[in-house]
Amino acid sequence: MRMRGAALLLVLWLIVLLTSLVGAFAMTARMEHLQGRVLSQGVVADQAARAGLEYALTRLDDSDPRRQWHPDGRDYNWRFGDARVQLKIVDESGKIDLNTADAVLLAGLWQALGVDQDVAARLASAIIDWRDGDVFSQAQGGAEDPQYAQEDLPYGAKDAPFESVAELQQVLGMTPELYAKAEPYLTVFGGSERPDPRFADGVVLQALGLDAEALLEQRKAPVDPAAPETFVGFGSGTYSVDSRARLPDGRETVLRAVVRTGANRIPGSAYTALRWEEGATPR
Numbered sequence: 001m002r003m004r005g006a007a008l009l010l011v012l013w014l015i016v017l018l019t020s021l022v023g024a025f026a027m028t029a030r031m032e033h034l035q036g037r038v039l040s041q042g043v044v045a046d047q048a049a050r051a052g053l054e055y056a057l058t059r060l061d062d063s064d065p066r067r068q069w070h071p072d073g074r075d076y077n078w079r080f081g082d083a084r085v086q087l088k089i090v091d092e093s094g095k096i097d098l099n100t101a102d103a104v105l106l107a108g109l110w111q112a113l114g115v116d117q118d119v120a121a122r123l124a125s126a127i128i129d130w131r132d133g134d135v136f137s138q139a140q141g142g143a144e145d146p147q148y149a150q151e152d153l154p155y156g157a158k159d160a161p162f163e164s165v166a167e168l169q170q171v172l173g174m175t176p177e178l179y180a181k182a183e184p185y186l187t188v189f190g191g192s193e194r195p196d197p198r199f200a201d202g203v204v205l206q207a208l209g210l211d212a213e214a215l216l217e218q219r220k221a222p223v224d225p226a227a228p229e230t231f232v233g234f235g236s237g238t239y240s241v242d243s244r245a246r247l248p249d250g251r252e253t254v255l256r257a258v259v260r261t262g263a264n265r266i267p268g269s270a271y272t273a274l275r276w277e278e279g280a281t282p283r
Contacts, residue, residue, distance in 0.1 A: 045253035048083035048245035049278065053255055055080075056087050056241055057271060061261075071239050072199045072219060086244045092258065093236035094199025096207065097190035098162040099131055103140065105194065108207035113181045123173050130157050130171050143172035162188050164275075189238050189258060189274060199235065237262035238274070253278065 055078060059069040069076055071091035078085045096109055103124040110120035125142035135157075137144050145156030151172060162168065165186045169179050185204050195204050197215060205212035243255040258275040 042251065042253070044081075045083065045245050045247050045251050046255075046278065048080045048085055048247070049243045049253045049255040051080045052078060052085035052087050052243035052245060053241045053257060053259070054270075055085075056089050056243065057239075057259070057261060060089065060239070070219070071235055073201050074219070080245070082248050083245045086246075088242040090201070090240045091196065091199035091235045092187045092189045092238040092240060093192060093196040094201070094204065095185055095187035095190055095240075096195055096204060097187055097192060098127060098165065098168060099188055100191065100193045102193065103128055103138065105207055108209065109182060109185060109203070110178075112203045112206040113178070115178070119173075123171075123178075126172050126174075127168070130159075131161050133159050135159070148172055164188060187240075187258075189260075190236070196236075240275075 056069060056076070059067065059076075060071060062068040069087075069089060071089040072094065073088060073090045076087040076089075078087060096105060101109075103121070106124035106127055107117075107120040110123050111117060115123070121140040122142070125138035125140040128138055129142035129144050135144055137147070143157060148156045153172070155170070158167075158170075165183055165188060168174055168182070168186065169176070185201055185207075194208065197205060197208065197210060200208070202212040202216055205215055238258065238260045240256070240258045243257075244252065245255075246252045255278040256275075257273055257277070259271040259273055261271045
């Protein structure tokens with residue numbers, strides 16, 4: 001009887017052990033399934049955002065003015081499979097170039113963003129001192145090496161052109177709040193002293209001293225197929241594209257890129273990526 005009782009107890013323990021192993025295996029398989037689904041949905045959202053960018057470039061180059069999209073910051077919506085894609089395209093020539101804009105235009109931008117006139121003038125001067133090759137401060141109170149040293153910063157004025165808009169954060173007097181406000185309206189790929197009003201945002205139009213409200217209202221008018229400015233060939237060919245893809249389950253991916261098309265692109269490619277940022281947004 002003792003042998004039978006011990007055998008029965010052993011069998012029961014084996015059953016408990018096998019049940020635990022099966023349960024652990026099932027839980028692991030479930031977790032791996034969920035992880036795989038999350039990863040696969042993330043890939044789907046990423047590719048939908050990428051497809052949005054590619055589609056936007058084809059619409060910019062559409063020969064039919066009624067179908068052609070405009071790189072002036074207006075919103076466009078598109079569907080890619082089950083994903084809803086929101087798109088915004090801005091010609092870089094419609095932004096203020098940090099390397100070519102003069103002090104008046106730069107100060108106008110800060111004032112359009114609500115900065116006091118004196119502070120705006122100092123920021124504009126500091127930007128010019130950062131990019132110019134001399135060691136002399138601007139008359140409006142710029143910032144060369146001594147001013148950076150007074151603020152205990154481990155660097156001075158660069159005395160060379162901006163390589164990216166993000167570099168603006170190093171300029172003396174710049175704050176994270178001001179940078180966040182100004183970043184959408186700035187570029188290092190424009191190449192012109194003054195932005196092209198056809199593609200400029202309202203803030204940039206204000207900085208130019210133009211009637212932003214009237215000009216933005218004109219863009220809402222029906223497209224005139226005979227108007228030459230409707231064709232992308234009259235733009236710079238360098239665009240910032242904001243592509244936001246959202247799946248039915250709420251997953252969302254944002255792709256922000258600056259791309260160059262046309263004759264200046266890398267041979268054999270549809271465009272050259274000058275800046276590329278992408279990632280999922282919190283759900």
